[in-house]
Amino acid sequence: MKKLITAAVAGALALGASMAQAADNITLQLKWVTQAQFAGYYVAKDKGFYKAENLNVTIKPGGPDVAPAQVIAGGGADVIIDWMPSALASREKGLDLVNIAQPFKRSGMMLTCRKDAGIKTPADFKGKTLGVWFYGNEYPFLSWMSKLGLKTNGGPDGVTVLKQGFNVDPILQGQAACVSTMTYNEYWQIIDAGLKPSDLVVFKYEDQGVATLEDGLYVLGKNLKDPKFVDKMVRFVRASMKGWKWAEAHPDAAAMIVLDNDATGAQTEKHQKRMMREIAKLTAGSNGALDPADYERTVKSLMSGGSDPVITKKPVGAWTHMITDKALK
């Protein structure tokens, strides 16, 4: 009898305690596979920053065939990481994506070309084959080609575009003269595969004046009308930015945390440590709040696409400071 009462009291206490501590669930959809590009979020999870804000965050890795905008449209995530061109293009298609934070200040996208394909300047792209990612990553490239006045459907006066997959094989096998690379990822894959930096010529989108804002946090606009959701996001952004600043200060430890969370086992320590150091260069200088000047630059770049702009109208309501104002107080 005594045991029964003790057990019942313990059970009631536990129930009360768990109800008081019931953490809010958030699902975050990443833009690519688990790698140091998303170190801030993994650090925030592993170091307990999310737990301290009473959040239970599920991080879903992406991949070459995952468009985060589609995942959130289908209800598979509460918040996604996406690049601004893809988010604005989806917005124009009728999906109400709103930028709530911008951890990445600079663009890491670049086109890496083989010197032996005869390329020294962008003027040499004519008649060559260039590898490009799709699934939302093609917009900065299309914008740039429009600016250069190069048609993308082949022919001697334009460029032939190849849909790139998860790897840099087209440039290694000579199927393409250039491939799209990120400063922190694919460029190093090419170096690891044996090509030397002296064999390659690199065009950074930042230097070409066609850089667009990359990894940002986006949610559906209708959810921002719910005060509970807004509160969840404020805590999420606060903890995530704490994670990012910790990762910038401790790149090697952050890389190890990312490796621990990599379910595929495909990432290597050397690659992740290198990636984290490069990513820190892109996030440095951002406290998470979107700089409206950067936003305007991106919009201008996307709308100046000549005959085939990525977006046709200036977006309205595509970003908000309501989350970062509260989170970074």
Added chain:
Amino acid sequence: MIWIVGSVLFWLVSWWANLRMARLPKSRLTSVAVPTLFGLALLVLWQGIVRGAGINPVLLPAPTDIAVKFASSMPILWADFYQTFVKGALSGYVIGCGAAFLTAVLVDRSPFLQAGLLPVGNFVAALPIIGMAPILVMWFGFDWQSKAAVVVVMVFFPMLVNTVEGLHASSAMQRDLMRTYAASYSQGLRRLRLPAAMPFVFNGLKISTTLALIGAIVAEFFGSPIKGMGFRISTEVGRLALDMVWAEIAVAALAGSAFYGCVAMIEKIVTFWHPSQRRG
């Protein structure tokens, strides 16, 4: 609301109409009207539910949106069709089925090959296309050659098995008759065994039409120049342009049905003597 009510009403009425028509004696008119009405009812139901329930076009577009996109993108759809179907699927189909047919004739000649080649062919056929396609893209490049290679791998074994079966289809009595006419091996092949094999050969050809289209489209997911049905489907999904995806699906369905129909028509002409061609 009115959309949903209206479309459900239409569906129920056409269901009743179809039941009435199905009970009448089978004529040209009823055999065309019943499936057409059924298909139309499905489309109307689809349209009604999408419009009535306000489904986001990013998830499921309405048939009218798809039709508009189809009509306005004809040049793109034609270019994609040409790249995937004509250059990829058709060339792979011809090479694969041709090679399989010749191999079957050789296999028939040699019991050694029969015992050895068929199990190997079985193994190759079991390899998943999702695994083979990236490897073949790496070997043959991004253009239509790798897509044709994937199609060859997919259609070779079914066609081989069917043709080998077909060459065994002539009965012992018929082969004995050929021997009494002093027919040589090649004469027997040409006059008796190949014509007797035709129903099986066409069975293989019909199966291969569907496999060829699937192979060509799926192979394009793994690397392609920026045209082709598989490329268009996968990238337009990424751009949330689902109406274009459905337009491509419609093209693929039409192409696949037309291809199958053509082969079936040729089969009717060649195997007119077979019991399955009796109209009854």
